[in-house]
Amino acid sequence: MVAAMNDRAAPLMDLETTGSGLCLRLRGPQTVANARALAAKLDQQPDSGAVELDLTEVGRLDTAAAFVLVSFRDRREQAGQEVTFTGLRAGHQSLLDTVARSLPSPTTEPKTPFTFTDALARVGEVIAGGVKFILALLGFLGLFLARLARTLRHPSEFRFTSLVHHAGAVGLGAVPIVALMAFLIGVVLAFQGSTQLRQFGAEVFVVDLIAISILRELGILLTSIIVAGRTASSYTAAIGSMKMHEEIDAMRGLGLDPATVLFVPRILALVITLPILGLVANVMGLLGGGLMAWIDLGISPAMFITRLVNGTDINHVIIGLVKAPVFALIIGLIGCHAGMQVRGNAESLGRMTSSAVVRAIFAVIVADAAFSIFFAQIGM
Amino acid sequence: MATVELDNIKKRFGGTQVIHGVSTAIEDGEFIVIVGPSGCGKSTLLRMVAGLESVSEGEVRIDGERVNEREPMARDIAMVFQNYALYPHMSVRQNMGYGLKIAGLPKSEIAAKVDEAAALLQLEPYLDRRPRELSGGQRQRVAMGRAIVREPKVFLFDEPLSNLDAKLRVQMRLEIRDLQNRLGITALYVTHDQVEAMTMADRMIVMNAGRAEQIGTPLEVYERPQTLFAAQFIGSPSMNVLDATMQDGVLHLGGATMPAPTTATGKVTVGLRPEHAIADPEGPLSLTVQMGEPLGANTLLHGRIGDGSEAFTISLPGVHHATAGERIAFRVLPENLHFFDPETGARID
Numbered sequence: 088m089v090a091a092m093n094d095r096a097a098p099l100m101d102l103e104t105t106g107s108g109l110c111l112r113l114r115g116p117q118t119v120a121n122a123r124a125l126a127a128k129l130d131q132q133p134d135s136g137a138v139e140l141d142l143t144e145v146g147r148l149d150t151a152a153a154f155v156l157v158s159f160r161d162r163r164e165q166a167g168q169e170v171t172f173t174g175l176r177a178g179h180q181s182l183l184d185t186v187a188r189s190l191p192s193p194t195t196e197p198k199t200p201f202t203f204t205d206a207l208a209r210v211g212e213v214i215a216g217g218v219k220f221i222l223a224l225l226g227f228l229g230l231f232l233a234r235l236a237r238t239l240r241h242p243s244e245f246r247f248t249s250l251v252h253h254a255g256a257v258g259l260g261a262v263p264i265v266a267l268m269a270f271l272i273g274v275v276l277a278f279q280g281s282t283q284l285r286q287f288g289a290e291v292f293v294v295d296l297i298a299i300s301i302l303r304e305l306g307i308l309l310t311s312i313i314v315a316g317r318t319a320s321s322y323t324a325a326i327g328s329m330k331m332h333e334e335i336d337a338m339r340g341l342g343l344d345p346a347t348v349l350f351v352p353r354i355l356a357l358v359i360t361l362p363i364l365g366l367v368a369n370v371m372g373l374l375g376g377g378l379m380a381w382i383d384l385g386i387s388p389a390m391f392i393t394r395l396v397n398g399t400d401i402n403h404v405i406i407g408l409v410k411a412p413v414f415a416l417i418i419g420l421i422g423c424h425a426g427m428q429v430r431g432n433a434e435s436l437g438r439m440t441s442s443a444v445v446r447a448i449f450a451v452i453v454a455d456a457a458f459s460i461f462f463a464q465i466g467m
Numbered sequence: 468m469a470t471v472e473l474d475n476i477k478k479r480f481g482g483t484q485v486i487h488g489v490s491t492a493i494e495d496g497e498f499i500v501i502v503g504p505s506g507c508g509k510s511t512l513l514r515m516v517a518g519l520e521s522v523s524e525g526e527v528r529i530d531g532e533r534v535n536e537r538e539p540m541a542r543d544i545a546m547v548f549q550n551y552a553l554y555p556h557m558s559v560r561q562n563m564g565y566g567l568k569i570a571g572l573p574k575s576e577i578a579a580k581v582d583e584a585a586a587l588l589q590l591e592p593y594l595d596r597r598p599r600e601l602s603g604g605q606r607q608r609v610a611m612g613r614a615i616v617r618e619p620k621v622f623l624f625d626e627p628l629s630n631l632d633a634k635l636r637v638q639m640r641l642e643i644r645d646l647q648n649r650l651g652i653t654a655l656y657v658t659h660d661q662v663e664a665m666t667m668a669d670r671m672i673v674m675n676a677g678r679a680e681q682i683g684t685p686l687e688v689y690e691r692p693q694t695l696f697a698a699q700f701i702g703s704p705s706m707n708v709l710d711a712t713m714q715d716g717v718l719h720l721g722g723a724t725m726p727a728p729t730t731a732t733g734k735v736t737v738g739l740r741p742e743h744a745i746a747d748p749e750g751p752l753s754l755t756v757q758m759g760e761p762l763g764a765n766t767l768l769h770g771r772i773g774d775g776s777e778a779f780t781i782s783l784p785g786v787h788h789a790t791a792g793e794r795i796a797f798r799v800l801p802e803n804l805h806f807f808d809p810e811t812g813a814r815i816d
């Protein structure tokens with residue numbers, strides 16, 4: 088076959104059949120100038136048996152040619168044929184190794200068997216991560232309380248304007264969506280409840296159903312979830328972007344404490360406004376439920392109110408609203424904490440923002456479950 | 468006005484150590500540039516001086532007093548950041564005076580100081596604008612103004628010019644240096660740009676992977692780099708490095724031999740700055756040109772040295788028309804050869 092090519096750019100290559108397969112003897116400089124020709128040449132070789140590439144007589148070897156050689160070897164080896172390099176100089180060897188190392192690994196990752204220990208390790212990791220997060224959050228709570236106590240002693244350091252601003256954004260801004268949501272929940276509860284209760288002729292209990300579920304659970308829980316989605320993300324985004332732009336460092340350089348300036352007004356704004364939003368949700372939920380009960384079941388507003396006042400324990404309202412500040416604290420802490428975790432790039436800002444929302448909603452639901460158990464235990 | 472001392476400073480983030488013991492003493496009014504590749508720990512070191520990051524080990528002293536435990540505010544420093552870190556909702560005047568307002572200075576005094584700084588920085592026409600209505604260079608000047616009004620003992624700069632375009636960078640370089648000179652305030656300046664370091668520094672700290680490779684004046688580092696890293700990092704285009712052998716006082720390099728003034732023997736790593744090559748038809752060394760880069764005042768020729776395969780660059784004054792494959796003979800003065808231990812990278816004299 089071909090012994091040598093007279094084209095200037097073509098690689099010089101001898102071919103020899105040995106006992107076990109082919110031996111290709113490369114000659115002269117192998118560089119980017121003839122890499123394409125070299126690749127074509129190698130592709131032409133019959134793909135049978137082992138191949139030996141003899142580089143003894145190769146002068147210069149650059150990364151382009153090394154890439155051709157290494158990918159030739161990889162292709163053959165994937166097809167189950169052995170390729171060996173012989174006659175390598177130290178420089179060539181290390182170049183080939185470097186190129187082989189920097190090639191991207193195949194996209195189809197080999198499946199590693201998922202063993203019991205792996206599963207155990209992963210569970211352990213998740214739990215350890217969770218515990219660490221909770222401890223960090225507790226630390227943050229401590230910081231918040233300490234700064235709050237400090238501002239009580241030094242009221243001049245308190246950021247009143249900031250508090251008002253955030254209370255407006257967090258509270259007032261959320262009123263329409265919270266009111267609408269609660270109204271619709273009331274409507275749905277009345278509608279579903281009446282369809283079921285009608286079967287037993289117990290329509291009038293729909294009032295109790297609406298009152299208890301909204302006042303005790305749904306009003307405040309759903310409000311918290313909405314606020315978690317709106318506010319935790321906006322806190323994280325605002326604080327995170329300040330962190331990203333080194334504004335927080337600049338602040339500390341000016342002698343401002345980020346906890347006093349950024350966290351206290353934000354978290355306090357939530358603690359103040361969330362109970363109010365919960366109250367709004369309660370009223371709107373009852374309104375929606377009452378309206379639906381009137382339309383669907385013919386329970387007049389007067390009857391609804393009588394039933395509501397006589398049949399519903401005030402405890403339900405108290406239980407509902409007691410939870411609000413705690414949820415507010417959870418949402419605020421998670422939002423601010425996530426903001427401080429942002430590192431220098433926009434990608435981490437996005438990641439922390441969405442994770443803050445997920446964590447805040449999850450934490451609120453967990454806390455709600457804990458409250459349910461607690462109140463059941465003390466018999467309320 | 469103050470001295471700053473770093474005494475074997477170390478920093479660990481969790482289990483990973485990123486600063487491995489840096490020591491230096493900075494004199495009153497000195498302009499020190501910390502230079503190194505991205506991720507080598509420059510910002511971390513500066514932030515430890517600023518008090519934005521705790522010191523894991525070692526001591527930071529300002530004016531001889533230990534400040535490790537002090538809040539940034541209590542250290543009497545002012546820091547300028549890459550992203551300016553200005554408050555977007557405040558005017559330039561408010562931004563510059565904010566630190567003073569927090570410190571509780573009377574309004575008239577704040578106004579006087581802000582006006583003075585604005586005059587110094589030529590910011591007077593912009594005092595009532597918002598930061599977003601300013602160009603990058605002006606914003607950075609406002610950030611400096613905010614630092615100046617506080618009359619700190621030490622200025623800290625973290626890559627303040629990285630967000631500016633090349634031309635403005637050159638201009639701001641001069642402005643910062645001039646300002647620091649006039650105010651006489653000790654400054655620590657972080658950059659990854661070795662040209663910035665060379666042009667601005669009284670002394671520079673060349674950092675690599677959390678260690679100070681060399682501390683010295685720009686010319687000291689350029690002329691007598693103490694490590695291979697410092698040799699290659701400082702200077703543009705960077706120093707050529709070749710493996711060579713010393714035998715009986717004769718250097719065998721790139722297929723040539725020449726006398727060399729060094730105590731090294733056996734295998735050595737030789738460094739040669741591109742600009743120290745002197746074109747000479749009789750020269751012992753030769754370059755097989757692969758590519759030429761005419762820069763106007765000089766021409767960079769990239770290729771291989773001798774018959775070898777090692778990449779090499781030389782810089783010749785004026786315009787040179789060299790075609791690929793051409794061989795150019797050159798020589799170097801023996802005093803321009805740098806010798807390093809191939810194992811440790813330390814300089815051998």
Ligand SMILES: Nc1ncnc2c1ncn2[C@@H]1O[C@H](COP(=O)(O)OP(=O)(O)O)[C@@H](O)[C@H]1O
Nearest residue numbers: 480481485503504505506507508509510511512
């Ligand atoms: N808060 C941090 N937590 C963990 N590692 C960090 C932190 N800050 C910086 N590092 C690490 O310290 C090293 C030095 O960072 P840095 O000082 O920012 O480098 P430079 O400013 O020189 O680019 C980097 O490897 C970086 O990943």
Ligand SMILES: [Mg+2]
Nearest residue numbers: 509510511626
């Ligand atoms: Mg940095």
